[in-house]
Amino acid sequence: xxxxxxxxxxxxxxxxxxxxxxxxxADDTAAGTGTATTTASELRVDEIRLGNAIGADNRVAxxxxxxxxxxxxxASIRTAGxxxxxxxxxxxxxEDGQVVSEDTRTIAPNGSDVTEFHITNPNxxxxxxxxxxxxxxxxxxxxKDFEVK
Amino acid sequence: MGxxxxxxxxxxxxxxxxxxxxxxxSSSTAPSAPSAQxxxxxxxxxxxxxxxSLSKIAKxxxxxAQKWKAIYEANRDKISNPDLxxxxxxxxxxxxx
Numbered sequence: 001x002x003x004x005x006x007x008x009x010x011x012x013x014x015x016x017x018x019x020x021x022x023x024x025x026a027d028d029t030a031a032g033t034g035t036a037t038t039t040a041s042e043l044r045v046d047e048i049r050l051g052n053a054i055g056a057d058n059r060v061a062x063x064x065x066x067x068x069x070x071x072x073x074x075a076s077i078r079t080a081g082x083x084x085x086x087x088x089x090x091x092x093x094x095e096d097g098q099v100v101s102e103d104t105r106t107i108a109p110n111g112s113d114v115t116e117f118h119i120t121n122p123n124x125x126x127x128x129x130x131x132x133x134x135x136x137x138x139x140x141x142x143x144k145d146f147e148v149k
Numbered sequence: 150m151g152x153x154x155x156x157x158x159x160x161x162x163x164x165x166x167x168x169x170x171x172x173x174x175s176s177s178t179a180p181s182a183p184s185a186q187x188x189x190x191x192x193x194x195x196x197x198x199x200x201x202s203l204s205k206i207a208k209x210x211x212x213x214a215q216k217w218k219a220i221y222e223a224n225r226d227k228i229s230n231p232d233l234x235x236x237x238x239x240x241x242x243x244x245x246x
Contacts, residue, residue, distance in 0.1 A: 057178065058176060058177065058178050079179070084182065085182040085183070086182070088177075090175070092173075094166055094168070096165070096166065098165070098166060098168060099168075100168045100171055101168070101171050101173040103173050103174070103175050105175045105177055105181075106181060106182040107177050107179035107180065107181060107182055108179060108180050108181065108182040108183070109177075109179040110179065110180075113177060113178045113179035114177070114178050115175060115176070115177035115178070115179065116175060116176055116177070117173065117174070117175045118173065118174055118175070119171055119172070119173045120171070120172050120173075121168065121170060121171050121172075122170050122172070123167065123170050126166040126167075128166070
């Protein structure tokens with residue numbers, strides 16, 4: 001009886017540890033990649049670009065990771081796949097953790113689409129390091145670091 | 150900042166960056182998803198008491214006795230004659246238009 005109890009306890013502990021490890025791994029993969037990431041649905045983000053201009057196709061043509069204090073900063077996010085309702089969030093943060101802006105766009109993508117987010121500061125951007133984090137349906141799908149000089 | 154920090158060159162605290170005037174926007178080549186349907190207004194009911202009429206209930210519920218027709222229309226399955234309602238009947242009160 002006692003042996004059975006300890007055997008069951010050991011199994012339970014092993015299972016619990018395995019679950020936690022899997023979750024940590026998933027989080028690490030999602031954070032800070034900026035590369036293709038698939039969510040639970042068929043829709044995926046396969047490109048995140050930063051720049052100071054976008055083309056007619058909404059895409060940042062020339063990527064940049066440093067900006068002048070008076071520039072508008074654009075992020076283009078290319079998605080592939082179809083979804084009746086998908087939420088893209090762009091969260092811009094400053095080096096001290098302050099949220100500069102957080103914007104949400106709800107789309108019904110069908111195939112390859114590009115969604116752009118942009119921020120501008122009439123007072124001029126404080127110099128420093130910034131980060132853009134992109135979330136698709138509440139899940140982080142990539143991030144980009146950039147600097148204002 | 151303490152006196153010792155000043156005397157011995159303690160770290161200056163950087164003023165907090167101000168992002169209060171930041172403007173943002175977005176656009177997409179993907180169509181916008183249909184917005185969620187607004188939540189339906191909770192259904193209200195009223196239990197008829199002796200002496201009630203539809204116009205009295207309308208006056209009480211909407212402040213306008215002329216709106217008795219709205220209550221009548223919402224309860225056509227329960228009321229065959231608008232001049233005849235019975236104590237104990239539970240009527241649906243539609244939202245005021």
